[in-house]
Amino acid sequence: MTIPPRSLQPWQVLTGGICGLVLTIGLARFAYTPLLPSLQAQTGLTDAAAGGLAAINYAGYITGALATAWIDDVRWRHRLYGMGLWLAILTTAAMALSDWMPAWALWRYLGGLCGAAGMLLGSGLVLGWLMRQGRRPELGAFFMGIGLSIVVTALGAWGLAQWWPLWSSQWLAMAAVGGVFFVPAWLWRPPVPPEVVAAQASAAPAVSRRWLLTMAGSYFAAGWGFVISATFTVAMVEREPALAGQGAWAWALVGLAAMPAVFVWDRVARRIGDTRALLLAFGLQTCSIVLPALSGSLAAALAGALGYGATFIGIVSLTLALVGRRSPNNPGKAMARLTLSYGAAQIIAPVVAGAMAQATGTFHGALWVTAVVMAAGMGLLATLPEEA
Numbered sequence: 001m002t003i004p005p006r007s008l009q010p011w012q013v014l015t016g017g018i019c020g021l022v023l024t025i026g027l028a029r030f031a032y033t034p035l036l037p038s039l040q041a042q043t044g045l046t047d048a049a050a051g052g053l054a055a056i057n058y059a060g061y062i063t064g065a066l067a068t069a070w071i072d073d074v075r076w077r078h079r080l081y082g083m084g085l086w087l088a089i090l091t092t093a094a095m096a097l098s099d100w101m102p103a104w105a106l107w108r109y110l111g112g113l114c115g116a117a118g119m120l121l122g123s124g125l126v127l128g129w130l131m132r133q134g135r136r137p138e139l140g141a142f143f144m145g146i147g148l149s150i151v152v153t154a155l156g157a158w159g160l161a162q163w164w165p166l167w168s169s170q171w172l173a174m175a176a177v178g179g180v181f182f183v184p185a186w187l188w189r190p191p192v193p194p195e196v197v198a199a200q201a202s203a204a205p206a207v208s209r210r211w212l213l214t215m216a217g218s219y220f221a222a223g224w225g226f227v228i229s230a231t232f233t234v235a236m237v238e239r240e241p242a243l244a245g246q247g248a249w250a251w252a253l254v255g256l257a258a259m260p261a262v263f264v265w266d267r268v269a270r271r272i273g274d275t276r277a278l279l280l281a282f283g284l285q286t287c288s289i290v291l292p293a294l295s296g297s298l299a300a301a302l303a304g305a306l307g308y309g310a311t312f313i314g315i316v317s318l319t320l321a322l323v324g325r326r327s328p329n330n331p332g333k334a335m336a337r338l339t340l341s342y343g344a345a346q347i348i349a350p351v352v353a354g355a356m357a358q359a360t361g362t363f364h365g366a367l368w369v370t371a372v373v374m375a376a377g378m379g380l381l382a383t384l385p386e387e388a
């Protein structure tokens with residue numbers, strides 16, 4: 001089913017990659033966020049258990065990142081990316097098969113593996129293809145798929161709730177929605193010419209140990225900030241008495257803000273440099289995180305959702321493109337090694353936030369802790385020279 005390499009156009013490779021993100025990040029990860037309130041209401045899933053399932057999903061993600069960091073053969077990277085597309089639909093549908101917690105844990109873990117396939121294998125394949133074609137080595141257009149993932153899952157969850165209030169039916173229908181995106185994602189996978197296989201297998205990141213460790217520390221903070229909002233945004237909004245029923249719309253707003261933001265951050269980085277652009281994105285995201293803790297109003301919730309959507313995608317896109325450009329022969333491997341710190345935060349943060357919310361009845365404390373972690377990430381970034 002693979003189209004010969006010469007017949008693929010840049011718009012096809014990018015569209016296929018975007019659709020791949022909708023499957024591997026949207027269905028396999030983000031669908032959990034807008035479907036979580038129904039899941040909790042109808043099955044009795046606690047906040048701590050919900051945070052635990054989110055952490056298990058990220059355990060799968062970090063497992064996939066570990067594998068990606070050590071798999072040299074680019075042909076295997078291509079095959080595993082294709083497997084991730086199939087698995088994203090299957091694990092989403094499997095969530096509806098029972099309300100047994102160990103089964104949910106398994107599906108969420110496998111869904112995390114799908115996320116690594118889309119984010120790391122997919123982005124590495126797309127970036128490598130763009131560089132071989134002489135195109136600008138930026139991932140802004142590709143990562144528009146993350147914003148689209150949020151919009152699709154938010155609107156999908158809202159629409160499905162109107163027709164099928166039963167939680168299991170919603171998961172099955174969400175998997176069916178994924179079929180629309182599977183076809184272009186599969187047909188337009190970025191091909192890997194045979195002549196680059198040997199070069200990619202032997203490539204090593206052209207970065208210093210200090211630079212990589214500093215970036216890993218700041219990316220850990222970014223992962224913490226990302227996962228708290230990605231997991232609990234809808235739940236936080238729904239628990240405010242004046243905002244009940246508005247959670248899905250707040251989540252959709254995150255996606256709508258993220259889609260154009262990827263292009264904006266590419267332009268900002270070209271104008272002021274990558275490090276300054278990352279510092280700006282960190283600062284704005286920190287502000288958006290604390291807004292819901294300062295006020296329970298609709299305006300604060302919407303402003304926080306907009307700020308989060310407009311910044312987290314910029315942090316991911318700028319960081320991965322930056323490290324990928326420094327390893328042009330095998331960008332996916334370099335991205336995966338840096339992403340291990342991001343994944344570690346995604347395992348720890350939802351467990352901490354879920355436990356704090358269950359103990360206090362509010363997410364405000366978790367939001368303030370997240371702001372402190374983000375500020376520490378900014379401090380690390382500030383130590384890097386701009387040319388990094």
